[in-house]
Amino acid sequence: MSEAIKVLLNRRSTRVFKDEQIKDEELETILEAGRFAPSAMNQQSWHFTVIQNKEVINTLAETFRQVLLNSNQEAMVKRAQSDNFKPYYNAPTLIIVSGDKNAIAPKADCGAATENLLVAAEALGIGSCWLGSSDAIFNSPKAEELKNMLGIPEGYEPLYSAIFGYKANDNAKAAPRKENTVNYIR
Numbered sequence: 458m459s460e461a462i463k464v465l466l467n468r469r470s471t472r473v474f475k476d477e478q479i480k481d482e483e484l485e486t487i488l489e490a491g492r493f494a495p496s497a498m499n500q501q502s503w504h505f506t507v508i509q510n511k512e513v514i515n516t517l518a519e520t521f522r523q524v525l526l527n528s529n530q531e532a533m534v535k536r537a538q539s540d541n542f543k544p545y546y547n548a549p550t551l552i553i554v555s556g557d558k559n560a561i562a563p564k565a566d567c568g569a570a571t572e573n574l575l576v577a578a579e580a581l582g583i584g585s586c587w588l589g590s591s592d593a594i595f596n597s598p599k600a601e602e603l604k605n606m607l608g609i610p611e612g613y614e615p616l617y618s619a620i621f622g623y624k625a626n627d628n629a630k631a632a633p634r635k636e637n638t639v640n641y642i643r
C-alpha cells in the first residue's frame with residue numbers, strides 16, 4: 458500500500474497531547490499542505506491563523522463555554538459546567554481556517570485545506586483533531602472582538618479549526634465506517 462494511502466487510513470482524531478510544542482518546520486510543512494489543497498477557480502480563498510498562546514486558546518475556550526451556558530440546551534449546559542470542559546484538549550497549537558466571504562466556494566476550499574492540515578500532520582507523526590467549536594464562537598456576540606484579537610483579515614470568516622500536537626498515546630482504533638455509502642454506475 459502506498460505511504461499516502463496508509464497515512465490517510467491511519468489518521469485518527471487525537472485528544473490527548475504532550476505539552477511540548479511542535480517544531481516550527483513541522484508547522485510550516487502542515488501549513489504548506491493546507492495551501493496546496495484544491496480550490497474553486499484556484500482562488501485559494503483561505504487564511505490560516507496559528508495560535509500557540511495558551512492564554513488566547515483559554516480565551517476561546519471560555520467564550521465557547523459561555524455560548525454553551527447560554528444555549529438553553531440541557532446537554533450543552535451540562536457539558537459547559539463540567540470540571541473536565543477542555544474543548545481544545547490542552548493541545549499546544551490551534552489553527553483556525555477562515556474563508557474569503559467573496560470567493561466562489563470558501564467552505565469547500567477551506568474544508569479541503571483543513572483536511573490537508575490533518576493528513577500532513579499524521580504524515581509527520583503529529584496528532585490532530587478537527588473541532589467544530591468555531592461555528593459557535595464566531596456566531597456569538599464576541600465574534601468581532603475575537604476576530605480583531607486574532608488578526609483575521611477583513612472580509613474573511615472563520616470557518617473551521619483544528620488542534621495539533623505530539624500524541625500522548627498511539628492512535629486509537631478507528632471507529633467503524635458506515636457500510637453502503639457507495640453506488641456504482643458503470
Ligand SMILES: Cc1cc2nc3c(=O)[nH]c(=O)nc-3n(C[C@H](O)[C@H](O)[C@H](O)COP(=O)(O)O)c2cc1C
Nearest residue numbers: 468469470471472544586587588589590629631632
Ligand atoms: C466538522 C467536524 C467537527 C468536529 N468537531 C469535533 C469537536 O468539536 N470535538 C472533537 O473532539 N472532535 C470533533 N471532530 C472529530 C470527529 O469526532 C472525528 O473525526 C470522528 O469521530 C471520526 O474519528 P477519526 O477522526 O478518528 O477518524 C469533528 C470533526 C469534524 C469533521
